[in-house]
Amino acid sequence: MNTRPVVRLTGVSKSFSMPGAPPIAVLNGVDFTLQPGEKASLTGPSGSGKSTLLALIAGLLEPDSGTVEVGGESLASRSEYQRAEVRARTTGIALQSDNLIPFLSARENVELALGFGSDVTRRRAPTVARELLERFGVGHRADHVPRHLSGGEAQRVALAVAIANRPAVLLADEVVAQLDAETAARVIDEVLTVDIAVLYITHDVALADRVTTRYELVDHRVRPR
Template structure:
C-alpha cells in the first residue's frame, strides 16, 4: 500500500519558488487502480515520479509497504525500483539495437540470481502475454508504435512488480491503438493484481477507472465513481 503524507515538491524558478506538489495526502491500496489527471504543469508527472522513487519530495513522506521511499539511501531506493516497481512511458524508451526479447531482458539484469536462460524464458513469456510471442527477434524499428508499447509493457512486468506506473502510455498512439493498449493493461492488471497508477490527459481513458485523482496547482482531489467499462 502507498501512503503519501504532506508531500510537497518545491522547485526554484529564478528567484521564485514553485510548488509542483503542495501538501499531498494520498492512499493507494494494494492492487488498486488510480488514474491521475490535471492540466499541463499541474504536477501529474511529478506525483508519479514520487510514487516511483525517481524523485524525492522537499517535504513529506512516500511510504510503500511500510518503507518511506523519500528517506531511503540511493542504493536501497534503486533496489526497490528494480524489484517492486515497473514503469511504462509515452515514448516507449526501447533500445533500438536490441530485439524485443533483449529489450525485455534488460529489466531482469539488476535482479540477483537469475541465469541467462531464465531471463530469456521470462522475457519470452512476458512478450507472449502482450500478444508478441512471435516477434521476439524483431528490432523496435520493425514494429508498429502499438507493438513497441507492448514490448515496453512486457519489459515493465517481466520482473513481476508489485506496482506498475504508466505516464501517458497511449499518448503517441491513435484512438484504435489506444484502446488496444488499455485493454492489454487492464487484462494484465486483473490477472496479476498489481497496483496500477496511470497519468493521462485522455478523459476517455479516465472514465474506464473508478478512482481518479485530479491535480490542480499541486493539490490533489480524489473521486470515486462507477467506471464506464470493466
C-alpha cells in the same frame, strides 16, 4: 478492509528551482494512497505535476517535505542507490518516452527485466519474454531494436518490460497516447488484468474511466474524481 497501502504519500510538496527565477511550486501537501491490486487513473492539465508525482513514487525525485512509502518501505533519508533498490523490488515504470535500451531488441529488453528478481529461469526467459510481448500485441516485433519500432509499439514493449518481474505497483505515464483508440483500450484492459496495483496517467477521459478509482491533479493536489 484494513490492508497496508502499496503506495502512501503524506503531505508531499515539491517545487523546482531554476537559477534567477522564482521556484515553481508543483505539488503542495499531497496525500495519496494506492491499495494492493488497486487500479487507478490520474488526469490533470498539462504541467499540473502528474509526471512529477510518478517520479516521486518511483524514488527518482525526492520531495521537499512530506513522506513517500512504497511497498511498506519509506523512501525518506535513503540514498539514490537505496531508492533504486526499493524501486527494483517494488515498482514497474513505463514513462512518456525513452524506456528501452536502444541496442537491445524488444525481446532482449524484456529478458533483461526478467533477470532482475523474477523467478523465471534463464532458459525460459526468451519464451516468457515473447509471451509478455504478445499480451500487448507486439510479439511479431520481438526482434526489432527500439529505433525500428513505431512509437506506440515501443510503449507497449515498455509495458511488457515494466511488468516482467511482477512488481507490486505499475506506474504508467501516458503509455497509450500514441495508440489508436481501439488498441489503446485493449492495452489498458490488458494492463488491468495484471494482479498488481496500477496508476496510469492519461489525458484520455474514456481511458481514465476504465478503472474504478479516478484521481485528478488540480491546484497542486490529488483529488478523487
